[in-house]
Amino acid sequence: MPALQIVWFKRDLRMHDHRPLHQAAERGPVLPLYVIEPELWQQPDCSERQWLFCRESLVDLRQALAALGQPLVVRRGDVVEVFERARSQFELEAIWSHEETGNDWTFRRDKRVAAWARRHGIAWFELPQFGVIRRLQSRNGWARRWETQMAEPVVMSPPGLPALVRVDPGLIPERPCEELASDPCPQRQPGGRSMALLELGDFLENRAARYSGSISSPNTAFSGCSRLSAYLAWGCVSMREVIQSSRRHSGRGVSSFESRLHWHCHFIQKLEDQPAIEFSDFHPFMRGIRELNSSRLEAWAQGWTGVPFVDACMRALNAHGWINFRMRAMLMSFASYHLWLPWRDSGLHLARQFVDYEPGIHWSQCQMQSGSTSINTIRIYNPIKQGMDHDADGVFIRRWCPELADLPTAHIHEPWRHIADHPEPIVNCAEAARLAKDRIWAIRRSAGFDQHADAIQKRHGSRKAGLQPTVSKRRRKPAAQKSGVQQLSLEL
DNA sequence: AGTGCAGTTGACTTT
């Protein structure tokens, strides 16, 4: 038997448009492998809901590969030990996988894998997925390279895979390890490529036209958004496939959808370039300014802050494993500003709740919504105004906070102001927002802040807007003449 | 009908 190619599946659970699989199959017989890593599933950003989605995707992938001749092989344990066992059984030529921009744990695990492969003279080919560029030297020209990547042809799954003799496919267990806490998520989306394709088709066919109008309010977002995030995060479909079918469709609404897919990669690139942002603020002056308060954190995480719209959003997220982008930003902003909690702690709760948890997007966003990147303007959401804007009639609040269901609409956003004895929220929103704003701006005004901010902009900022200086330094334009005829200049 | 004024709207700045 010729030397074997291992295709190591991670968060790329598909065989269509899977370049590592495609190229490995051209070289020789393939062992398609997924390794369930108990230590990974015990990391604080992992949860059972993510595992269950992953598990459903594995079942789907195993079936698809079986139809080609060789079902997905699943093993549990340390990945290097699994590879080592394979090496004792077969002559291995290469390992094929996608580049992964994961958390610190997967980063260190990949280094161990690389060292092991080098030691044994086994090639490890890692091919890019998404538009993320490894060992990026400069952000200049990034958008163009992204476009090139996305325009490349989608590769088909291999026509067939020769079956391996003496290889037990292995069970796909109910749980990846004993330690993973139970985490009920009754409205979770089901995993797997078949589901992803249904969602994609339905979105482009029926929902894309109303996309941009429905993404802001949680009343419309659950059915109006693409809902592809979890399928992209677990690789049930490739970014390239989604972009290309969206362009083929090219109906109304598709362009604002596409721009979000572009931002997806933009944010992952930041973690790829600087893995430390998982733990540490971009701007050094922002480090350690907040304070962990576990009763506040718990109240926020369970949806019992006493601010109706915040609680409704959190409970909806906990039950669905998903909420729309704007409400994610509001939840993070509330934790970081009103509750003054360190984003790493609140961010870990959100990471576990998100079935679509994507480390690069997540940690970039946590920092951005906490004001710690320093290259974005401070956005302190007013959760009461957000509620009035996006849930004017209180429908969403009543659905998720049954204890408020009988309140009239006029009272639902701030019940404590209208009803005697109604409990106050855990913080006074107006006071807390003012205090947070004062604290943040005191830091931003301090000597030396801008130099750090400029360096961060150079390294991570989007070039699309054309290298804008930071807000604090932007020249104020004189007030423009508003209407009618321009006043004639009389300076002679 | 023109004037004065309170309240509203919108553009823009500041935090």
Added chain:
DNA sequence: TAAAGTCAACTGCAC
């Protein structure tokens, strides 16, 4: 992808 404050233009209304 924010919110609050400022200022000037505008609106409706009373006289």
